Amino acid sequence: MELAIFIITALIALVGAGAMIMSRNAVHSALFLLLNFAAIAILYLLLRAPFLFAVQLIVYTGAIMVLFLFVVMLLGAERAEDERDAIAWQKPLAIGLSVILFIEALIVSFRNGFAALPELSAEAEQIGAPETIGQVLFSKYLLPFEITSIILLVAIIGVIVLNQRRKTVS
């Protein structure tokens, strides 16, 4: 059962990602990516990480992708890319790179004999809970957490600075 759910979710994620790359319309791309992110959220649930499931849905599908869609539509940039390919060398390179990396990953993964999914004890079940994550975040990983806040602050300033035009453009 678990395997069946996993396979279906993984397929949806992969198809979503593939369609994101293939579709020439930026709005379609963004919507496919949304689908992909939702599938990844389900994978988190399957791996018993309910907190990340919620974060993934709220932050990625809810905030980041909406931002993407908003920008695409604001700029009216959803029109199809023209087929003429000025950087023709990039495509074979990208395909080659991707295929090689993927084959490598396949080999790497099958060479390592890892145990199958361990059963979670009742105690371990507690570990994925938001309380535990919060405790670790605010004790051991306090410094990275604070740095993240500075990074987000910098991003906020950046967005304002980059789009604030002077009234006097010479």
Add this chain to the structure above:
Amino acid sequence: MIQPPQIDFSVIGALTVLCVWGIALLLIDAFFIAEGQKRVTGYLALAGLAVAALVGLPSWGQSSNTFSGMVQLDGFSQTLIWIFLLAAAITIVISLDYLPRHDIEKGEYYPLVLFATAGMVLLAQSTNLIVMFLAIELVSIPLYILAGFAYPRVTSEEAAMKYLLLGAFASGFFVYGLALIYGQTGTVQLFSVDGSDSIASYLDRATLVAENNVFLFAGSALILVTLGFKVALVPFHNWTPDVYEGSPTPIAAFMSVGTKGAAFAALLRFLVQALPNLQAIWMPILAILAALTMIVGNIGALKQLNVKRMLAYSSVGHAGYITLAVITGTTLGTNAFLFYILAYTLTNLGAFAVLIALEKQGESAWSLEDLSGLWQRQPLLAVAMAIFMLSLAGVPPTMGFVGKFYIFSAAWEGGLVWLAAIGVITSAISAFFYLRIIARMFMYEPTRAEEASLSRALKVGLAVAAVAVLLLGLIPTPIIELVNNSLLVAAR
């Protein structure tokens, strides 16, 4: 109940000062400093940098860590912190007049420089891959924004976009590497003093059979790619000329010394502290990359007629020399690394400052032609530029010479004789294009009538850099003593 961790603030003193002062400065700038008075914000930022430098003094020579060993303060990181603070200070000084002259003066500029400096400081101190990742982002994101600061010039937007896309792309590789290493070793701590789990202790335990450690090898390779991109090692160097040319000149200067130094510090920590047992594997690979970087960077610079692009290629070449010091893995190599970073910081910031003096609003005076006859127009500027060019070429009696000598002797003792030989040969090649600039300045007739705009702040910045490069080249002993005392804490 959450137990707040014990924090040793002496370890993260400079980082705390920079972050807190950066945030405070944003507010001060927004509410108290009027449009057109923004250079006051710059002076306040300089004060913050000075405080950050002073808080390091009491704990000099000690070695301690905090946050479960994620950040380390040792002599190595303290010296680097001082170098980064100096680089940031010179960057701000040479920006004070550059910004209004190009009509891009905004108060946010200075806090962003402070945040990027905070990221460099953290990168020099981090002994944990997740902290390293966040530090890289804290360096990069402000610099993406600063690269796009000169927006009336379209090339600035383009440079920023290019830098952001490639930087974000590289971060993707870094975190993938981090995930693989975490999967293999169960930890992302580079090393630990108290013997708790770390990559180094994993390698001590594990038998080094390649099949059992595929994730570790693949992950390390991905992390090396990212750091190689950040320091502009060949073949990950292609972004440098475009980004340096498009960015505002002070920011290009800051990137060429600050980002490079910080990423090299992270590279050194990753190689020497986490993977000392694998030196037999990474040393030959990086030695070849270093050789390629020296050759490609210096040959690329030969062809450039645009001085800013030439300096970008020359910075690629210098990345090769610094790699040479990093991969020896010896104490001598670490000392040579610190000395060279300081020499390069002073020299390169100075050279970019000369370009700033020649730049007028909306036009770029970066071709060789613009330097013709500088001796007759601005003798002092020409002399300063000559000093910087000689130092970059590694001609005595400048700091660049001592730095190169230091690095080549470290490589020689580390058994990398062939690499030291390539270093000497490429230095000789590089002398050609550095001396070409000097010849232009002193032997040609001026082709441009305009006067260079030397403001007081720029004069101060140039004078400090030029005098330091010359003086510390003649009497390098105090700096050599400083770097000799800057010990890197090692796992064993």
Add this chain to the structure above:
Amino acid sequence: MTQAVSLEYVLIVAAALFCIGLFGALARRNLISMLMGIELMLNAVNINLVAFWRYLEPSYVTGQVFVLFIIAVAAAEAAVGLAMVIAVYRSRTTLQADEVDSLKG
């Protein structure tokens, strides 16, 4: 759980998504699509981290904490990237990467 999902499968899905993202970031010429490719790469890494946490050391929550940091950084990068896209678009009404090329090297 009779038919358990083994770690390999999760890692392969993550690797495939990473490669698709990599391809998207390299091959697409629309700046927004390139950013989307990068977001996909970071998501694939997150799957990896969660899987390693779940299979190898479920008693520490470290892997999940890393995911949170990466999500925060990805959000910051996306925000700055999109702001730049808007700035580029305003000044030249194109988002095709090969038309943004006044810098030649």
